[in-house]
Amino acid sequence: MTTAQAIHRRDRWADWAVIALVAVALILGGVLREAVLSRTTPFTVAEAGVSGQYPANWLRETGDDPLLYVYDARGGEFGAALELRSRPLADEADPVMVLDALALERASQETAYRTLSTDQVVAGGETATGRTFTYVYVDRNPYVERLPVVVRGTDLALRDDGRIIVVTFLAGADDFEAYYRHFRAFVQALEF
Numbered sequence: 001m002t003t004a005q006a007i008h009r010r011d012r013w014a015d016w017a018v019i020a021l022v023a024v025a026l027i028l029g030g031v032l033r034e035a036v037l038s039r040t041t042p043f044t045v046a047e048a049g050v051s052g053q054y055p056a057n058w059l060r061e062t063g064d065d066p067l068l069y070v071y072d073a074r075g076g077e078f079g080a081a082l083e084l085r086s087r088p089l090a091d092e093a094d095p096v097m098v099l100d101a102l103a104l105e106r107a108s109q110e111t112a113y114r115t116l117s118t119d120q121v122v123a124g125g126e127t128a129t130g131r132t133f134t135y136v137y138v139d140r141n142p143y144v145e146r147l148p149v150v151v152r153g154t155d156l157a158l159r160d161d162g163r164i165i166v167v168t169f170l171a172g173a174d175d176f177e178a179y180y181r182h183f184r185a186f187v188q189a190l191e192f
Helices: 003-037 096-109 176-189
Strands: 040-045 050-055 059-062 068-071 080-088 111-123 126-137 149-160 163-172
Touching: 040 059, 050 068, 050 080, 050 176, 080 096, 080 176, 096 111, 096 126, 096 149, 096 163, 111 149, 149 176, 163 176
Parallel strands: none
Antiparallel strands: 040 050, 059 068, 068 080, 080 163, 111 126, 126 149, 149 163
């Protein structure tokens, strides 16, 4: 074997080593990205007896209605938000009544509010009532010029003893599918 052939053989091994190193780096980068995006922060709303977890990098606000409001402050024009409410409701009453009351409240506050569908869904192994809706978000800040954003939302009414827990997910229509995994994780982590 000549010296030129030996150098050529070593160059081929170096090429394969670089390809393998790049593949390992891409896989590790994907795993790290997923770990960072799926981090959560625990919460407890003592007065309602509800606890769970929300995305770690989202901001949290608490109050009377909604009990919990978390949102992605870095999410662009609208980003995404999760809301948690508790409403009293007799066990034999239909949860759609609570969703209808929320729809009336939003219709009076939001521009072009429209209910899209109301369905029975399975959440956490139990049947729940879900409603999808849309409205137009207009930023009322006089110092910022922004175009209105179409917001898509989902309400999920979960039955508990003598009450309904309503989980609401809101996101810009273009970002709805990208953020939806946070909604599923939030609902699965709820304990009441």
